[in-house]
Amino acid sequence: MAKKKHYGRKSAVNRNWANIERENPLWESYYRSLQLFPDDQWELFKKACQEPLPLTFRVTGSTSPKLRKEILQLFQQDHLEKLTGVEFEGVKVDPPQLLPWYPSQSAWQIDVPKRVMRKNEMFSATQRFLVLETGAGNISRQEAVSMVPPLLLDVQPCHKVLDMCAAPGSKTAQLIEALHADPATPPTGFVIANDSDTRRSHMLVHQLKRLRSPNYLILNHDAQFFPRIAVEQDVSSKHKCLKFDRVLCDVPCSGDGTLRKNINVWSDWKHQNGLGLHALQWKILNRGIELLEDGGRIVYSTCSLNPIEDEAVVAQALRKWGDSVSLVDCSAELPQLKRCRGISQWPVIGKNQQIKTRGDEGSLESWFPPTAEEARMFHLERCMRILPHQQNTGGFFVAVFEKTASVETAPEVEEKLAAVTIAEPSTTAPAEKKKKALPLDAIDEPFNFVSGDNEDMQKCWSFFGINEQFNRDCCLVRSKLGDPIRVVYTVNPMLKDIIQMNGEKLKKIYAGVKMFVYQRDDIECPWRIHSEAVPCIRNYMNHNRVIEGDKELLRVLIEEPFPTYDFLLKHDVSQKIIDKINTLSTGCAFVHVSRDDEDKESLLIPIWKGVKSINIMIAKQDAHELLYRVFGIETKAKENPNARVSPEDAEKDSTDACDKVEPALS
Structure with missing residues (x-):
């Protein structure tokens, strides 16, 4: 979902989830008042929120058509029948079904919670299949509603894409897969996956390496202050700032759309959760729009149904950017996906359940609904709300913007703009942060590129018969000296330029595909080709x-x-x-x-x-x-x-x- 580190979430350690009551009067009162759907649907909505979330998966979009077809046939032939007509704890389980709105008929839903799939022998064969194919990069286990934002971004193989809050990476993987959608045409674009949490940034590596793509770079920056990335120089000898064709702002949120899988949200939910996150969410979206190319598309999404985190943030973006951005009407996209329209009215409720009004001490103007005139201009009904009872999913909010014109920002203030747009009030005492240990395989070495004429590289090109059409100058190593000693990676040419031109300014975590690994020096070629690199090198090798x-x-x-x-x-x-x-x-x-x-x-x-x-x-x-x-x-x-x-x-x-x-x- 948008961010798994939810606001106010307590550790699940030593908490007996079975004893957590799936009720919260504050939550029920608030969402009843919003009138997101007809009153006669309330019980269906609430019941859906109280039930466990089904398991969903999709076949990886970057696999070849033949492999994609093979994986789908394996599931249908070996598992579909076994999961049809079964009972679990005396209840008949609905057979697996296609997600009708997902392209190419390559996403499925199994109406069994993940925890049951993992532990019950009845489902062990299917669980093993999912584990194997996920590890091989052939499928991704991902919540259904989480698949929506990348689809609405409409990523093409030539696009420059930024995922601002990427961890744990399921949506990022979709973006990379979209670059590789046509196996016959190597993509020229790339995805930069960013996350502010250092440990979670390293965790992205394990999710994305499965795809075996040289077209991504993982960074570790606070999204609201995402840095200017220099690209080629213009005639004035100044570096141009990289602008992206597509930006995904899947921001940190209170996560009340995840009630079905994060049971503790029931007990932790309170009005101020959304109020406390609103400013951060707006800053991230604002920075994303700044980094967007003219004519580009940006998706703002949360796994919260709270309008303070959703339509209020969207309205603030439209208020600030005026005619430079517009909301896209996506009602005709993914036509079989059931959804509700965005809203333009909502109450603002404070810590003690008091209704707040504009001008109240400690409140932000942007929390409140748009004026009547703004509502006519903003078209917040073009936002998309996906509710649990509509299609047996989690809850989600999505808004799609297109940028129509640039607003020039002075370079010296661009870095500070997101920080000063809204002053964030303190709603809770600052939590004491504990330093998290990085994964054992995390690499903390600089990125250095190796010339294709390097002696070791020449041995590899000759020994494996790799022709000159392969980008030989896009090989990098992770070492201070810059010599190929242990492992050599390969990256997309545009990413090479970004890495070289920006030096230590970017907090880089990982990039590209592991290509050559040093083996032994008493033979003709001391290097081996790593299995990760086979898809991107096989067409260049004799x-x-x-x-x-x-x-x-x-x-x-x-x-x-x-x-x-x-x-x-x-x-x-x-x-x-x-x-x-x-x-x-x-x-x-x-x-x-x-x-x-x-x-x-x-x-x-x-x-x-x-x-x-x-x-x-x-x-x-x-x-x-x-x-x-x-x-x-x-x-x-x-x-x-x-x-x-x-x-x-x-x-x-x-x-x-x-x-x-x-x-x-x-």
Whole structure:
């Protein structure tokens, strides 16, 4: 949802959620008064808010059409029937259904809460399928309403996109997928994913790496003060400021649209939650509009139904920007998505449940509804409210703006503008912040680019037969010296320019795809190609290091650690394949496997060719996913079928000083 760190939220540790009553008189009184829908729908609305949220997922939009079709067929053939006509705790569970409004029929809803899917044996096979395909980057488990804002941004492969409050990253992933929507055309655009929380910024890496895209950069800035990003110089020798074609402002919010999954919101809800967040939300939206290109589109969204956080923020943007921005009428977009229109009237209620009026001490002018004249100009009815009882979802608010003209801002005040637009009143005592530990694999090293003429890089280009059409000068390393020592990444050319031109001004967390990993220096090429880089490099590589294999070879490589060539012969791998393997020098190579069905995508898998044996070089979860998708073999998370080789024996034939290569399923 918009932000999982909700205002006023207490730790769930030692809280017995089963004992939290899903009632709150203040919440009920307030939302009844708003008249968001006819009175006879109130009980349906409240009942929906009190019920657990169903599980939803979508097939990743950047996968090839063949792979997308294969994943959908797997779900329908192996799981749809098993989940049809079942009962759980004496209640009949509705069969899974397509989300009718999501494009390409690639999103599904399962009317079982996530916690039940995880722990109940009845649903274990489907849960395992979801885990495997999520880890492989083929699907994303995401709440249905969370899928809406990226769709309404209408991202194209050439767009420059900013996600201002990106963590945990499900919407960001959608934006990146939209760049790669046409597999035949590499995107020229990029996504900058920003989050103000350092730890959550690092968590974005794990969400986005699954997509294997070189077209994103993760930053760690306070969104309301998002910095000017310099791009190319103009004729006056001054740097131009980067403007974005698309901006997503999915801002921190009180989260009362998440009542179905965040049960503690019931007990924590109070009027001042929305009042306290309004100023921050407006500042972020205002900064987003400043950074938007003329003719660009910006989406403002929250997982709150509170108009103080929703229409009041939108109205303030329209009030401040005048004719420079306009609300887009999205009523014809996603036509099968049920929604309500935005509202133009709401009460402002303070801490002691008193009705506030304009001019009251400690109140903000922008909390209050627009005047009658403003309401006619603003068209707040074009905002979109998605309510839980309409389509069995969470609650959500979305507003879409288009920018029609620039308003010039002096560079020396641009950084401060968002901070002074509204003075934020204090509604609570400031909480004492605890320093959060970063993930163990977080990298805290500078970004330095390596020339394509670098000696190590020349070895890689030659050894793997990578042609000059590949952007050889877009390789970067994370080290102070800037030499390729351990890992080399590749990024989009425009991101390279941004990283180089802005130096330490940007608080960079991660960028691009891990491409080359150092292996050992006693062979022809000491580097291997990382599996993450295969999708973006396969079309630029010749077949010198590619073995045309078959499914039997692939299965042996997945199930057997470091199989010898004699072992391969005994397991029906053809002599022709083994002869091809023996023609290769020691080092990284690839196995290409065509599928029996022409409608299924062929596989290109990295391996390590040793003196006496070979080894597949993919992560454990990817190996499990291939066993299931290609061979129909179901495995368990803790299964370790190839623990027949000791680490000492494995090290004799294949070592990796920085990213240890292990048997695929060990």
